[in-house]
Amino acid sequence: MKNPSHPALTPEEKDHQTETEKEYEDPQSDEGTADAPVIPPRTKRRPVKRKFIAGLMAAIIPGVGHLYLGLLRKGISFLFAIILDIAALLYFSSIGMQINVPLLILLALLIPCLYFFNVYDALQSADRIIRFMKMNAAEYELAEEKPQRTRLISEPGISFGLFLLGGGVLLFLFRQKPAWLQFFIEHHAGAAAGGVLIAAGLLFMLREITLSRRRGAAVSPKLRIGRYTSSIVLIGVGALLFRDWLLGTDDMLLLLKWWPVIPILWGLEYLILYTAARRPRSSGSRRRVQQDLRSLVPAILLGACVFIVSEQEHYLQLWNKVSLNLTAAAVDYGEAKGSRFVKPSVAIPVELNSAKLTVDAINGDILVHRSPIDDIEVTATVWVDQLSGVRAQAVSDQSFIEVTEGPTIKLTTKGKAYGDSGKRQPRIDLDIAVPDTRRFDLQITTMSGGITLQNVEAIQDIGIETGNGPIILHQVFGNIKGKTLNGEVRIRNIQGTADLTTNGGDMMAWNVSSSLKLSTAVGNIVAEGSGAELDLSTKNGNVNVKEAPSSLNLQSLNGVIEARSSSVQGDWNIYSAVGDINLYLPEIANYSLKGSSGYGNIESDLPELTIDKKTITGTAGTGEYKIDVEGNSNLNVRKQ
Structure with missing residues (x-):
């Protein structure tokens, strides 16, 4: 029975159907059809990447934006670097050795730097990948030399494996906190860091020499200026650091005087490479010159960080001086001239458990000596300049010594500020006599003024600190530790x-x-x-x-x-x-x-x-x- 849904075909339609079926026959089914046309395979569609999504994911979790773009090694490197930095920050802030404050500050600042660079790099990588994916699919498939994405976006090679290996070992050590690691950091960190910087500088220099030879055969190679200078900077900083560790010197401080050598080396490198680029080659082409700040700036920053960390004592001493100057700017110190007022002596009873004497002054000399007495006696001399008469007397009357008794006897000067600015502190000189039958540990501090100890015996320790004034010690028994910024x-x-x-x-x-x-x-x-x-x-x-x-x-x-x-x-x-x-x-x-x-x-x-x-x-x-x-x-x- 005929099917009504399929009407009968005319002879012309039957011939057309037969030809069409022959075109789609399997070419391997019959030798006679080997020359039949073949339908090209369907082009594989690649997923479309969005720049907004990549940036958002990188902002939420560092490294995830790169994973979304298919940059597996870059994404893992960013995430692992932040984890390693946090672990190092926790380790150096928790171990019992003396904390290196500049190191902790640099480790803390490195976290936001890595975070924002991760977002920036994810957005830049997304731009390049989107341009790459917009290439015509047919041109991509038919091209004899297919363009590689890695030419547009670089990812770490063998360094990725070394980074994971070394970082994993450090993470393990930071968690376990072995005693030998702390000993190594305290005694051999300078040698290790110096050796690494020297090795890195030599490696970068040899690598640049090798690449320069390869570029010599290129049609129009680029000469990158700054790489040799950055290598020399790393080698120089590493050599000074290693020398300081080996000989116990402070040669790293020479960087404060020698840093102008960097632009000199940079200029010499520029002149040499620029001259070489201007010479025409046998092919008739000339080389192009390009400044490579991506290698020079990190090298200079790394050298500066090493200097700040290794010279912590001098760096903090400079910071203390700056802090003292800032404090001095907020306080106006009176001088030992003008109206002079000697206040009545203050007797401070000494208990059996009194073992320490603390003096905290702002402006004035401090003299501590022994006398044949039973109690501590303090005599204050107040100097009020710029004022006279009743007004100077009023300032003196309102200036006094605050006394705290007990196991630790504490003396604190309280001066009445005066002057046009209302910040000028009267000078209060202290004469402190302690019983010659007792010993006290001492902690004496003044912002402006000299400190003198004469015929004093401590139980064990004596601490002295003044911002501006001399330190004079005579006939003193005890272990003394003190400093003055200017005196x-x-x-x-x-x-x-x-x-x-x-x-x-x-x-x-x-x-x-x-x-x-x-x-x-x-x-x-x-x-x-x-x-x-x-x-x-x-x-x-x-x-x-x-x-x-x-x-x-x-x-x-x-x-x-x-x-x-x-x-x-x-x-x-x-x-x-x-x-x-x-x-x-x-x-x-x-x-x-x-x-x-x-x-x-x-x-x-x-x-x-x-x-x-x-x-x-x-x-x-x-x-x-x-x-x-x-x-x-x-x-x-x-x-x-």
């Missing part, structure tokens, strides 16, 4: 250790029984008959030592060093960057000397020492103690 330091006859610093001022010490450490940024240092161990350093000044009974460490970046001793009973380490070094050694002693001078002359009248060009070596007696001397100016070794 000289003079100490004599100290039974105990002494650790004192000043930012600007001379330092002199006589007869310190235990270890002595003096440090000044600008000033001379003199130590005579002092310390079982001497550690003296100045950035701009001379160092003079007479009689070093034990180990000796002398450093000066710009100044003459002179050391005399009738005996050598410990190791000596002496360094002067700019300045002569004069040593006077005994004829009979047990030491081995090794010295060098970079640009000066070496002279000696000791027969056991040998001078060879820029070095001097020799051994006296058994050679038990080592004397290492290094400088860049004249080195003289004489008989004592």
Whole structure:
């Protein structure tokens, strides 16, 4: 029976259907149809990426935006870097060693930097990928050399695996907190960081040399200016850091003077490569010159970060000075002139458990001494300048000493501000007499004024700090630690250790029984008959030592060093960057000397020492103690 839904075909329609079926026959089904046309396969549609979605995902969770774009390694690297930075921040802020504040600040700042760069890079990568995906599909399939997405967007190669491996090890160590890791950081971090910077600089330089040779065969290669300079910066910073660790010097501070070398090197590199680019090659084409700030700027920033972290002591000292100046700007200090008022003495009873005396002053000298008394007696002298008569008397009457009794006796000066600005503090000098039958640990602080201790005995520790004024100690028993930002330091006859610093001022010490450490940024240092161990350093000044009974460490970046001793009973380490070094050694002693001078002359009248060009070596007696001397100016070794 005929199907009414399929009407009969005419002969012409049957012929057309037969031809159509032949065109779609399987070409492998019959040898006679091998030349039949083949329908091309359907082009595979790639998913469309959205820039807004990539940026939003990167902003919500770092790295996810790159994962959405198919950049797996980049996305994982961003996320892993932030996790590693947080782990390092928690580790360095929780371990028991002295916290490096600049390091913690840099680690904290690195988190938002990574976050915003992750968003920026995700948006830039989305732009490139969208342009890539808008290519004509037919042209893409028919092209003999298919364009690769990696040419538009770079992803880490072998460095990705190394980053995961090294970062995973660090994460494990940060979580476990082994004792050896803390020891390594405290004692060998400088060497490790310096070695890494040197290796990185050499690697980048060798890589650029190799790439330059490859570009020589290219039709129109680019010469990127700045890469050699960045390599030299990394090598230089790493070498100074490693040298400081090895010799115990502060050569990293030379970066403050040598940083103009960077634009000099950059300019030389530019001139050399620009000249090379202007020369026509055999092919007739010329090379193109392009500034490569992406390598130079990170290298400079890395060097600056290493300087800030490694020179924490000097960086924080500068910050303390700035903070003090900011505080001084808000406070106007009166001077010791004008109206003078001596207040009645204040007697402070001393209890049996009283063990510490704390003095907190703003403006004025502080004198602490022992007297044959039973209680602590304080006499205050108030100076009011710019005012006179009744008004000066009113300021004096409203200025007093606040006393807190107990195990810790605390004295706090309260001055009545006056003057046109209403911020001028009267000068209040304190004379504090303590019983000669008692001992107290001391903690004395003043913003402006000198501190003097005379014939004072502490239970154990004495802390001293002044912003602007000298520190004078005479006949003191106890372990002393103090600093002044602007003032000289003079100490004599100290039974105990002494650790004192000043930012600007001379330092002199006589007869310190235990270890002595003096440090000044600008000033001379003199130590005579002092310390079982001497550690003296100045950035701009001379160092003079007479009689070093034990180990000796002398450093000066710009100044003459002179050391005399009738005996050598410990190791000596002496360094002067700019300045002569004069040593006077005994004829009979047990030491081995090794010295060098970079640009000066070496002279000696000791027969056991040998001078060879820029070095001097020799051994006296058994050679038990080592004397290492290094400088860049004249080195003289004489008989004592």
